Amino acid sequence: MIEHRGVNYDVGTVMGVNWRPDYHPQTTERELEIIKNDLHCNAVGISGKDINRVVVTAEAALSLGLEAWLNPSDWTNKPPEPTLAYITEAAKAAQPLHERYPGKVVLSVGSEFTLFMQGIVPGKTFMERINTVFKQGFVKSGQHNRPLNDFLAKVNEAVRSVFDGPVMYRSLSFEEVDWSNFDLIGVDHYWAEKIKDRYIDMVKPLFTHGKPVINTGFGFNTTNAPIVGMASTMGDIPFFSILLHQLPVVGRFVRSKLKVVQERDEALQAERLTDNLKLLDRAGFSGAFIDTFIFSHYPYSDTPKYDLDRASSSLVKYFEGGRHGTTYPDMTWEPKEAFKAVAEYYGKQTED
Numbered sequence: 001m002i003e004h005r006g007v008n009y010d011v012g013t014v015m016g017v018n019w020r021p022d023y024h025p026q027t028t029e030r031e032l033e034i035i036k037n038d039l040h041c042n043a044v045g046i047s048g049k050d051i052n053r054v055v056v057t058a059e060a061a062l063s064l065g066l067e068a069w070l071n072p073s074d075w076t077n078k079p080p081e082p083t084l085a086y087i088t089e090a091a092k093a094a095q096p097l098h099e100r101y102p103g104k105v106v107l108s109v110g111s112e113f114t115l116f117m118q119g120i121v122p123g124k125t126f127m128e129r130i131n132t133v134f135k136q137g138f139v140k141s142g143q144h145n146r147p148l149n150d151f152l153a154k155v156n157e158a159v160r161s162v163f164d165g166p167v168m169y170r171s172l173s174f175e176e177v178d179w180s181n182f183d184l185i186g187v188d189h190y191w192a193e194k195i196k197d198r199y200i201d202m203v204k205p206l207f208t209h210g211k212p213v214i215n216t217g218f219g220f221n222t223t224n225a226p227i228v229g230m231a232s233t234m235g236d237i238p239f240f241s242i243l244l245h246q247l248p249v250v251g252r253f254v255r256s257k258l259k260v261v262q263e264r265d266e267a268l269q270a271e272r273l274t275d276n277l278k279l280l281d282r283a284g285f286s287g288a289f290i291d292t293f294i295f296s297h298y299p300y301s302d303t304p305k306y307d308l309d310r311a312s313s314s315l316v317k318y319f320e321g322g323r324h325g326t327t328y329p330d331m332t333w334e335p336k337e338a339f340k341a342v343a344e345y346y347g348k349q350t351e352d
Helices: 025-037 051-063 080-100 126-133 145-160 201-209 239-245 266-283 337-351
Strands: 004-010 043-048 067-072 105-111 167-171 185-188 213-218 287-290 316-318 333-335
Touching: 004 025, 004 067, 004 213, 004 337, 025 051, 043 051, 043 287, 051 067, 051 080, 067 080, 080 105, 080 145, 105 145, 105 185, 105 213, 145 167, 167 213, 185 201, 201 213, 213 266, 266 287, 266 337
Parallel strands: 004 043, 004 287, 043 067, 067 105, 105 167, 167 185, 185 213, 213 287
Antiparallel strands: 316 333
8 A cells, every 4th residue: 555645736846937827825725625635645745946835835735634745846957055055945944844743744855956956967957967868878877876976965964954854855767866864765757658667677776775665756648649758748838938928918929839739538647647556556665646736837728739738747637717627616627537546546545
């Protein structure tokens, strides 16, 4: 049984654009109620750049009886020193929550630093580092592991000086982390066709440390397209149009559309997600955090070319323009089939 049954919930990660432009505390509280009572989660992973937003959301989750797994995320392409200062500030802010809700607060010191922070691998931008990492032979060389672990050691020391609760890191499967510094082992591990026969084998070494192993990020988009990786459909949407759409005046005249229109298939997304949960369960993962609950940058549309939700792994489809759902009339979204599948899977585990 998966002990920590969770979903990732973004309150405003910033990577080019703010991922939760429609953030509002009252909406957040209502969505957390749904996550607990209807999705049957007992944990929620809270991501965002604004530390106050992360802490306020965590407090709301904790008051409902959910575990709060904090993942403050400054993905603005900073080098190590300001990244360390940011994480330390977040740890200080998390300490009062840990004191009030002992055993219910987990702090992630970061995620996928090899890609999201300068200084581990060559490249000034995220895309430059992606290109470096995927050069033939780079991962096998392991040259990223030493600078990564040197930085994580500094982070661990700084965080432990201000935060007494459990600490983890959300790794990539090819990052060989020194896990002796952490209480839990986190890995963002997405299923894909090319690794289907070794999906679990790739992370088996993580189970040799005698610590709980958590899949901190996995999911599937809402089409029948073959799964080639976690960002398999990101290129289907012009990013610049999403950026323009956020601008106060210009945004009204810009509407993003899919470059490639794949067939929408909510049932397949639900099936893939259920199968993935079963794989993690059998492998002995202590926790699972589905990515993600809502992604309002990729709204649903009845017109296929404008249906950006097809490229999203979210459990609910978001409506623009003030449209509300039918299942939850007070919400501007509607649960997908994947929501129902996860609710059923987690619900059965709750009963057991």
